[in-house]
Amino acid sequence: MRSNRTIENFMHPLHHYYAIQGDENVGDALHLIAKAASKGKMPCLLVIGKNRQARETVIGSLSSREIVFGIMGHFLKSAGKIGPILWEGRLETEMPTAASRRVADIMTPVSACIGGSQDIMEAVFLLNKHRATFLPVIRQQEVVGGIHLDDILNRFIQMVSL
Numbered sequence: 001m002r003s004n005r006t007i008e009n010f011m012h013p014l015h016h017y018y019a020i021q022g023d024e025n026v027g028d029a030l031h032l033i034a035k036a037a038s039k040g041k042m043p044c045l046l047v048i049g050k051n052r053q054a055r056e057t058v059i060g061s062l063s064s065r066e067i068v069f070g071i072m073g074h075f076l077k078s079a080g081k082i083g084p085i086l087w088e089g090r091l092e093t094e095m096p097t098a099a100s101r102r103v104a105d106i107m108t109p110v111s112a113c114i115g116g117s118q119d120i121m122e123a124v125f126l127l128n129k130h131r132a133t134f135l136p137v138i139r140q141q142e143v144v145g146g147i148h149l150d151d152i153l154n155r156f157i158q159m160v161s162l
Contacts, residue, residue: 008116022104060107070106
């Protein structure tokens with residue numbers, strides 16, 4: 001008998017995610033995330049690229065964290081080195097440049113995967129170890145879905161509500 005704590009009980013299948021190519025730009029990603037939110041899909045994009053065998057695969061993920069800090073990261077680094085800087089108008093001025101950046105430049109690369117039959121605690125361990133928010137779920141070396149940190153948080157909420 002399978003545990004109700006296995007990844008397959010919490011993961012979202014691939015069709016719950018929108019995908020984007022790594023060479024597309026951040027502006028395109030923002031449009032896809034808005035579309036995902038309006039359709040009730042996961043607000044985390046899968047970044048697709050080619051593996052060593054030239055097959056299309058998930059090479060990374062892109063969520064609000066990567067986009068916000070990917071766009072604003074260089075401002076935050078500058079502020080740490082030179083102290084407070086004038087922020088007013090900076091976002092509006094820089095957004096066209098930021099929106100043209102490649103998705104691959106700000107995505108979180110896949111650093112680990114997990115099998116659907118593994119326990120949710122293994123996902124927590126891997127997410128923490130790799131400082132990630134998303135893990136692709138694999139079956140027979142093929143990506144079949146994903147588990148996001150929010151999925152685990154929702155399980156914690158369910159457990160408290162029982």
